[in-house]
Amino acid sequence: MSPTQIDEKQEFEQLFNLPLDMICIAGTDGYFKRINPSFSRILGYDDDFLLMTPILQLIHPDDVERTRLLIDKLNVELTVQNFENRYRHQDGSYRIFSWSTSFDPLSKRLFAIARDITNERHYQSQLTQMHNVLNKETIVAMTNRAGDIIEVNDKFCQISGYSKDELLGQNHRIINSGKHPKAFFKQMWDTISSGKTWAGKIENRAKNGEHYFVKTIISPIFDSQGNISNFLAIRFDITEEVRNKEMLTRTLEILRETGSIAHVGGWELHIASGVLTWTDETFKILDVEPSDNHQPLLPEGLDLFIEEHKPIIEKAVQRAIEFGEPYELELQAQTAKGKTLWVYTTGKANYQNGQRISISGTIQDINTRKIAEQQLELERIKSIRNAKLASLGELAAGVAHEINNPLAIIDGMSKLIPKHLNNPAKLNSYLKSIEKSCNRIARIVNNLKKFSRSSDTKQYNKHRLLDIVKESMLLTETKVKRHNTTIELSQLSKAFIFCDEIEIEQVVVNLINNAIDAVKDLPERWIKIYILQEQDNILLKIIDSGLGIPLAVQDKLFDPFFTTKKVGEGTGLGLSITKGILDEHGASLTIDRQASNTCFVVSFSIFRD
Amino acid sequence: MPFTVFYLDDEEALCEIFSDFFSSDSVQIETFSEANSLFEATLRTPPDLFFIDYRLPEQNGDEIAKALPQSIPKVLVTGEIRADYTYNFIAVLSKPYDYKLVQEIIDRYKPL
Numbered sequence: 001m002s003p004t005q006i007d008e009k010q011e012f013e014q015l016f017n018l019p020l021d022m023i024c025i026a027g028t029d030g031y032f033k034r035i036n037p038s039f040s041r042i043l044g045y046d047d048d049f050l051l052m053t054p055i056l057q058l059i060h061p062d063d064v065e066r067t068r069l070l071i072d073k074l075n076v077e078l079t080v081q082n083f084e085n086r087y088r089h090q091d092g093s094y095r096i097f098s099w100s101t102s103f104d105p106l107s108k109r110l111f112a113i114a115r116d117i118t119n120e121r122h123y124q125s126q127l128t129q130m131h132n133v134l135n136k137e138t139i140v141a142m143t144n145r146a147g148d149i150i151e152v153n154d155k156f157c158q159i160s161g162y163s164k165d166e167l168l169g170q171n172h173r174i175i176n177s178g179k180h181p182k183a184f185f186k187q188m189w190d191t192i193s194s195g196k197t198w199a200g201k202i203e204n205r206a207k208n209g210e211h212y213f214v215k216t217i218i219s220p221i222f223d224s225q226g227n228i229s230n231f232l233a234i235r236f237d238i239t240e241e242v243r244n245k246e247m248l249t250r251t252l253e254i255l256r257e258t259g260s261i262a263h264v265g266g267w268e269l270h271i272a273s274g275v276l277t278w279t280d281e282t283f284k285i286l287d288v289e290p291s292d293n294h295q296p297l298l299p300e301g302l303d304l305f306i307e308e309h310k311p312i313i314e315k316a317v318q319r320a321i322e323f324g325e326p327y328e329l330e331l332q333a334q335t336a337k338g339k340t341l342w343v344y345t346t347g348k349a350n351y352q353n354g355q356r357i358s359i360s361g362t363i364q365d366i367n368t369r370k371i372a373e374q375q376l377e378l379e380r381i382k383s384i385r386n387a388k389l390a391s392l393g394e395l396a397a398g399v400a401h402e403i404n405n406p407l408a409i410i411d412g413m414s415k416l417i418p419k420h421l422n423n424p425a426k427l428n429s430y431l432k433s434i435e436k437s438c439n440r441i442a443r444i445v446n447n448l449k450k451f452s453r454s455s456d457t458k459q460y461n462k463h464r465l466l467d468i469v470k471e472s473m474l475l476t477e478t479k480v481k482r483h484n485t486t487i488e489l490s491q492l493s494k495a496f497i498f499c500d501e502i503e504i505e506q507v508v509v510n511l512i513n514n515a516i517d518a519v520k521d522l523p524e525r526w527i528k529i530y531i532l533q534e535q536d537n538i539l540l541k542i543i544d545s546g547l548g549i550p551l552a553v554q555d556k557l558f559d560p561f562f563t564t565k566k567v568g569e570g571t572g573l574g575l576s577i578t579k580g581i582l583d584e585h586g587a588s589l590t591i592d593r594q595a596s597n598t599c600f601v602v603s604f605s606i607f608r609d
Numbered sequence: 610m611p612f613t614v615f616y617l618d619d620e621e622a623l624c625e626i627f628s629d630f631f632s633s634d635s636v637q638i639e640t641f642s643e644a645n646s647l648f649e650a651t652l653r654t655p656p657d658l659f660f661i662d663y664r665l666p667e668q669n670g671d672e673i674a675k676a677l678p679q680s681i682p683k684v685l686v687t688g689e690i691r692a693d694y695t696y697n698f699i700a701v702l703s704k705p706y707d708y709k710l711v712q713e714i715i716d717r718y719k720p721l
Contacts, residue, residue, distance in 0.1 A: 400688060400689060400690040401664050401687075401688035401689050402688075403688075404688030404689075404703070404704040404705060405620050405623070405688045405704060407704065407705045408620075408623055408626075408688070408704040408705035408706065409620070409622045409623060409626065410705075411705035412623065412626035412627075412630065412705070412708070413622070413626060415630075415708060416626060416629050416630065419629070433622045437622070481664075481666065482664070484666065484667065
């Protein structure tokens, strides 16, 4: 060989051995005849193994058939490019090769170059998957430099309400909601035009006019020259999130406003730190100036109650912290400005992982209500006292006759005694009459004594309703007689009730007095009283010969100062006080609308030891 | 014929006392504990003087006085602090009444 020939041969050797791509010559017997070093480098086997192993054994089983077909095809076409199949690496993994193969029919040899495209394929697949995910999960649009839409995905069509055909070629402004100022879009365009990515929240308008919110990322796409060719916009629908947030803000606003109107404040105590968090209204109620750099602590909060109530609130909070006991209290607060006012305050424990971490609750200004209640209570006590005095007056008038008669007997008989000193029978009869008259007076005075007890201090005890009714009948006896009315007590249950005897006596006296007043001008005048047991209740029915109460009057019957009596005959306080007393006893006062006569029914719970 | 006084009171002990006190040879006392028997007796033999209690079960003394013969003088007797009446009684006595005063009234109307 000439030197030139030698050089040429060396050059071909180098061309075969040096490239990173794999170069080989294979025979039609299915074995490699020659391989360059890239094979062993890429597949991990040594050259001997590769040359002694049938090629098809090195190929992924799924690719064998295709490879066979390729060889058949080469017989006809002689050259095939970009054929891909997988070869097993020594470690068991597979590498993807892209082949460019030629067949020489004369030598029956295959001449082939292969490139390992495993990594490329891998990246490509990742890219495809990413692309798919983006397309599936986000709203994607591509525009040209002018902002004209050149590509949109289904999600874009869905949210905007436009079809693909309606969108392509249109400027992106088609979905502009008009909610953003010009400066907003200018800043966006400036950013993306300078090659940077822009991200932000945009409010868009759909075809049907409804607005939707999207979190948007716009990225410029560069061509091979490094110039911006397109813009890619990826968006996420955050409409629900925005609406929820709007709703929450609005709800909080409403809460704040209603809290302010109802004078209800909120508070929370963080147990570990003792830090109190107050709502605006709480600050307002307690006259404390809200300050950014000062958060009230528990002792400060407790200090805002009057001395007398401090131990109560302290104990309630303590128990809420220690045992998780909720509380509801009506207390007097002493505000930061020294004002005393009634508040209703609640507290309950909040848990996190079973641990009490905070106590929260409300505070409500109930001063107006509380003071009104106290005044009403005073009025009520006063009214009861007045009503009592009124019935006492009535009693006194009736009592005069009841006392004067026996007094006249005592007086007359004692004057006659000297006349009959010799007549023991007569004497005896007179003395008996005198004694009887004395007892009559004593009984009346006894009743008066009881009636004059102050009702400001209540005495609840176990009493037989029947006894109370009998006493009440004694007290009204005079009036009954005066108005020539008959009164009858029947069906006597002997059940007990738990009550203030005097108050209930007053109730019964009042109802009997009303009954007398109701029938006094009627031709038929009677009152029937029944004491009946009905399951756990004992009913007192007071029926009079009147023909019921007109419906129009029934509703107003228990209102204070409502009366159908003539001027001067009644204050109209009686039934409202009666009802008030019964309410306090947990008893009810109703009118039996089924009855043909006027029938008031008082129902008490039976008291059992 | 003795001077006759009718006394009406539903309190029977007072009737007995009245009779015991004022009955004498010259004064005949008849007592009634209810109005009807008084009316019947009056129809039979009208008395010279009536003493009528105010507080009675059916009608009060005022109403009874108006129903009795107007010519006969009448005294109202009452235990009430304030009795409502319109009849022109010759006297109104409060219980317990002054027995001397009753005697004086009887004496005044009794012919000597």
